[in-house]
Amino acid sequence: MIDRVMNNRRLAAVGAIVIVLVVLAVIFFMQWQTAKDEKVDVEREKNAAELRLNTARVNYDIEELTKQRDNLSRGAEFPKDLPAVGLTLFLAEGAYLTQVDIEIVQPPTKVATEKIGSKNYPAYTTKMNVNGSLSQIISFLMYIEGGAFSSIRVQDVVCKDAGAGWDADYTVVMILQS
Numbered sequence: 753m754i755d756r757v758m759n760n761r762r763l764a765a766v767g768a769i770v771i772v773l774v775v776l777a778v779i780f781f782m783q784w785q786t787a788k789d790e791k792v793d794v795e796r797e798k799n800a801a802e803l804r805l806n807t808a809r810v811n812y813d814i815e816e817l818t819k820q821r822d823n824l825s826r827g828a829e830f831p832k833d834l835p836a837v838g839l840t841l842f843l844a845e846g847a848y849l850t851q852v853d854i855e856i857v858q859p860p861t862k863v864a865t866e867k868i869g870s871k872n873y874p875a876y877t878t879k880m881n882v883n884g885s886l887s888q889i890i891s892f893l894m895y896i897e898g899g900a901f902s903s904i905r906v907q908d909v910v911c912k913d914a915g916a917g918w919d920a921d922y923t924v925v926m927i928l929q930s
Contacts, residue, residue, distance in 0.1 A: 836859075839860070839901070842896075842900055842901065843857065843896070843924075846892055846895040846899065850884070850892040850895055851884060852882045852883065852888045852889055853884060854880065854881075855881040855919075856879070856880060856881040857878060857880050858878060858879040861876060861878075862874060862876050863875050863876065863877050866925075866927050868927070873903075873928060873929065874927070875925055875927050875928075876925070876926050877923050877925050877926075879923050879924075880921070880923070880924060881919060881921050882920050883914060883918060883919045884917055884918065885918065886918045889918055889920045893906050893909065893920075903926060903928070905924075906922050906923070906924055907922065907923050907925055908921075909921075909922040
């Protein structure tokens, strides 16, 4: 019987050691998993910080900001005379590139003056009607505003569904130097 008790004692000790080892393995696994999760979070935060740093470098680049300030201080670069032929060719090229059909182009008329900063500039308007798909019309309007003339804008845009396409009526405003 003493042998049996001794064997049970040894078995109980081995069982206790096994249980302790299993508990330690579970604890180590949980800590390893937590460290792995934290590593992913730290890497994500590091990438976000690097992105913010690069953005800040671009936004606060002294040389670039100085160039932009100098460009703004040069003043407006508007045409002195109404470039009627150049404007017509510009609009025709845009219509060709964006595949819209120009239906109506009224001759430019002087409307008044536009105040930019503290100066007044003469303004001319040209009323237009084009048709095409909605995306083509939007591309054409973006072409006009982002094109060769820095003193041109589009206003009073009205688009109507015309069945097979869209019709757009709008006004092109060009500002000239006085």
